[in-house]
Amino acid sequence: xxxxxxxxxxxxxxxxxxxxxxxxxxxxxxxxxxxxxxxxxxxxxxxxxxxxxxxxxxxxxxxxxxxxxxxxxxxxxxxxxxxxxxxxxxxxxxxxxxxxxxxxxxxxxxxxxx
Amino acid sequence: xxxxxxxxxxxxxxxxxxxxxxxxxxxxxxxxxxxxxxxxxxxxxxxxxxxxxxxxxxxxxxxxxxxxxxxxxxxxxxxxxxxxxxxxxxxxxxxxxxxxxxxxxxxxxxxxx
Numbered sequence: 001x002x003x004x005x006x007x008x009x010x011x012x013x014x015x016x017x018x019x020x021x022x023x024x025x026x027x028x029x030x031x032x033x034x035x036x037x038x039x040x041x042x043x044x045x046x047x048x049x050x051x052x053x054x055x056x057x058x059x060x061x062x063x064x065x066x067x068x069x070x071x072x073x074x075x076x077x078x079x080x081x082x083x084x085x086x087x088x089x090x091x092x093x094x095x096x097x098x099x100x101x102x103x104x105x106x107x108x109x110x111x112x113x114x
Numbered sequence: 115x116x117x118x119x120x121x122x123x124x125x126x127x128x129x130x131x132x133x134x135x136x137x138x139x140x141x142x143x144x145x146x147x148x149x150x151x152x153x154x155x156x157x158x159x160x161x162x163x164x165x166x167x168x169x170x171x172x173x174x175x176x177x178x179x180x181x182x183x184x185x186x187x188x189x190x191x192x193x194x195x196x197x198x199x200x201x202x203x204x205x206x207x208x209x210x211x212x213x214x215x216x217x218x219x220x221x222x223x224x225x226x227x
Binding site: 032033035037042043044045046047050091095104105106107 | 149154155156157158202204206213214215216217218219220221223
């Protein structure tokens, strides 16, 4: 069975600090995708990124960056110079569909204080 | 604008009543999903559908039913058999039920009194 673990339940930082959210993925698949989603207080989840397990290069998008390391099955997400608007629950998720596990983990609640 | 709509945003029902939550998408996506989220919890899959007239149970399908008569629509019925139906319900869709990202609706918060 596939499993995503986000060990950090809650994180609080002060605005402008950098913060890294951890995600560990367990699977027997040799290739797979992983996703990050953001759930702001409004409740609607927003897709952030999809990465293939073959691609271990860091991905950077503005203040966001992602580091995928297949050797440790980790897919970590870093927000640089955090802002109050980054406050949300962040989910690392396996692929949807087929007969695979489709349940998201409990996510990480990030609070950025002004 | 393309997207997913869920209605209503808030819904109140008396215990023992069935209730149907609406989900419509105009993204031309083949796959659609229903999730349940409880306070402080992650998302748990209720049902998903990869094509019209076909759907599969997720992790917590008991007490729920769905239909997929049209590609655009995937309504969820919360039946009286669902022992604890009060929750936040999210509908999502994706291009194919494979390795594609999901797009989510705004959710429906159901409270059973």
